[in-house]
Amino acid sequence: MQRLRLAVMVSGGGSNLQAIIDAIGGKGLPVEIACVISNRKDAFALKRAEKFDIEAYYIGKGSHPDASERELALFETLAAENVDLIVLAGYLSILPKRIIDAFPRRIINIHPALIPKYCGPGFYGHHVHEAVIAAGEPYSGATTHFVDEGVDTGDIIYQTQIEVQKTDTAESLSHKILRIEHELLVKTLEDIANGRVIIGGKNEETCINQCI
Secondary structure, eight states, X not given: OOOEEEEEEESSOOXXXXXXXXXXXXTOOSEEEEEEEESSTTOHHHHHHHHTTOEEEEOSTTTOOSHHHXXXXXXXXXXXXXXXXXXXXXXXXXXXXXHHHHSTTOEEEEESSOTTSSOSTTXXXXXXXXXXXXXXXXXXXXXXXXXXXXXXXXXXXXXXXXXXXXXXXXXXHHHHHHHHHHHHHHHHHHHHHTTSSOOSSOOSSSOTTOBO
């Protein structure tokens, strides 16, 4: 079986990237990371990539101030790396339509909430967890989904949830959800690699809104 070539796109520390790297080495996850791309020059994810001899690219406003040049650089990098699947793992930027059109149902995202709650513009990072705590939600969790032209509007692949304790803060909830994000993302990639989740077309086998 040919391994899927991933482009993992990250804006920060890259703990989800590390979870994928660990699963490849420890669990035999049948994918390979072709490259890591960040829109932030100082993202620690780039250092993680370099440590494991993975091609690392900074494509951001500093390297390409013009938006159209930045879009072209991203497109050409993905094409040159012969990428099968794009994984947004804490990538805090909206992908250009050109990229989404070039990879239909071949871009997935991990979101730190139970979509359709607490998603869309403005709901990222600590903002999500602060909103969950402020609303007194009994549960939160993580979601993997396909990426379309909207913000967190693509078809849901899997969800997993945890109970929100009365003593939780946005920070403590963030730590708890990050751990389940790692497991959920690896599970999603496993099922894509083994054909249970179909990419590049409609998927009849995946249970939308499935909690695992």
